[in-house]
Amino acid sequence: MTATRRGVTEEAAVAAVDSACRLLRLPTIRSRFGEIASAAEREQLTYLGFLAELVMAECDDRDKRRSIRQITAAGFPRPKRIEEFDFAANTSITPAVINQLATCAWVKTGQPLCLIGDSGTGKTHLLIALGTAAAEKGYRVRYTLASKLVNELVEAADEKQLSKTIARYGRVDLLCIDELGYMELDRRGAELLFQVLTEREEKSAIAIASNEAFSGWTKTFTDPRLCAAIVDRLTFAGQIIETGTTSYRLAHARAAKSK
Numbered sequence: 279m280t281a282t283r284r285g286v287t288e289e290a291a292v293a294a295v296d297s298a299c300r301l302l303r304l305p306t307i308r309s310r311f312g313e314i315a316s317a318a319e320r321e322q323l324t325y326l327g328f329l330a331e332l333v334m335a336e337c338d339d340r341d342k343r344r345s346i347r348q349i350t351a352a353g354f355p356r357p358k359r360i361e362e363f364d365f366a367a368n369t370s371i372t373p374a375v376i377n378q379l380a381t382c383a384w385v386k387t388g389q390p391l392c393l394i395g396d397s398g399t400g401k402t403h404l405l406i407a408l409g410t411a412a413a414e415k416g417y418r419v420r421y422t423l424a425s426k427l428v429n430e431l432v433e434a435a436d437e438k439q440l441s442k443t444i445a446r447y448g449r450v451d452l453l454c455i456d457e458l459g460y461m462e463l464d465r466r467g468a469e470l471l472f473q474v475l476t477e478r479e480e481k482s483a484i485a486i487a488s489n490e491a492f493s494g495w496t497k498t499f500t501d502p503r504l505c506a507a508i509v510d511r512l513t514f515a516g517q518i519i520e521t522g523t524t525s526y527r528l529a530h531a532r533a534a535k536s537k
Contacts, residue, residue, distance in 0.1 A: 306339040307332050348413035352454075354421050358406035368400050370522030376404065379517070380411045384483060385452050390512050391485040394492070395521030401487035402456055404519070408485060409454045417451035424458040424471070424486075431470035440470070448477040452485065459490035459498050468499045468508070475511040486512060 286294070292312070299308030311332060318328040360380050365373045384391060391408070393401040406421065413419045422430075427447075434443035447453055453474075463471065478484050490497065492509050499505035 304336055306336040310335055344416065345414045348416065348419065349410055352409055352413050352419040352421050354406050354409065356406070357410070358403045359410060360404075360407045363400065363403055363407060368522060368524060370395070370520060370524070371400065371404070375519065376408075379408055382412045382415050382417065384517065385412045385415075385417050388478070388480055388482050390483065390514070390516030392512055392516060392518045393485070393487040393521060394518060395489065396523045396525070397489050398525035399521035399523070401489075401521050404521070405454050405456055405485055405487045409452060412452045412483075418449065419452045419454065420447065420450040421454040421456065424455050425461050427455060427474070428463055428467040428471055431474065432467060435466075435470060440473075444474055444477050447474050448482065450482065452483045453478060455484065455486045457488075458486045459488040459495060461498065462500065463498055465501055465504070468501065468504050472504060472508055472511070475508060479511055480515070484512065 295311055296308055299305070299311075314331050314335060315328065317323075318331060323331065360376060363371075363376070365371060365376075379391065393404055395401055409419045409421055431440065431443060434440045475484065488495075492513075495505050495509060496502060499508055
């Protein structure tokens with residue numbers, strides 16, 4: 279690229295910036311430099327101030343694009359956010375606790391989180407919302423149903439790809455497992471799930487949502503010793519949020535209807 283020369287026309291300067299931004303892969307600067315240049319002129323920014331505005335705009339947009347990619351890669355079934363949760367509809371859940379979890383300190387330290395409560399009490403909403411918060415902070419997140427995960431592990435074992443599959447789940451920073459406890463798992467499925475949990479123990483965070491209290495998990499994991507080991511993996515140094523028995527979904531729907 280030839281050196282910039284004094285006296286270059288505005289059209290040539292715009293073309294040069296456009297070409298350079300394409301080459302350097304700076305899409306935000308390429309699309310907004312004219313707008314930011316006009317604002318800089320109005321506000322009488324220095325050259326350094328104008329440059330700072332350009333690079334900050336590129337960095338901000340890059341962060342947003344990365345967040346979108348991370349959320350998409352997580353595989354959430356639908357969008358849910360903490361600020362959309364109606365805490366008044368379920369007083370069993372403390373807003374301060376959830377807001378603290380949204381800082382993702384537990385994800386950074388690789389701790390487990392268990393959301394336990396009856397159907398319709400907001401477990402899935404919170405699971406997805408906390409996973410989304412983690413993805414927006416740059417963590418690699420993966421959401422899956424317990425039954426889907428076990429089926430995938432069984433198929434991988436049959437195809438002699440189990441190690442690769444477990445390693446793939448082990449690489450994400452936060453694994454969100456929904457609907458654990460809805461279906462009984464045979465011993466093989468339970469053992470494969472246990473392997474995934476063991477791979478992540480004290481290294482990477484895991485969050486689960488279950489409609490069964492731990493005392494009822496023997497319905498899902500019929501081997502008592504294996505059930506105890508799985509509960510131990512999911513509760514050691516972790517947090518347990520009990521979402522109660524009152525249907526958040528029903529209360530939220532009634533509140534919306536009454537407005």
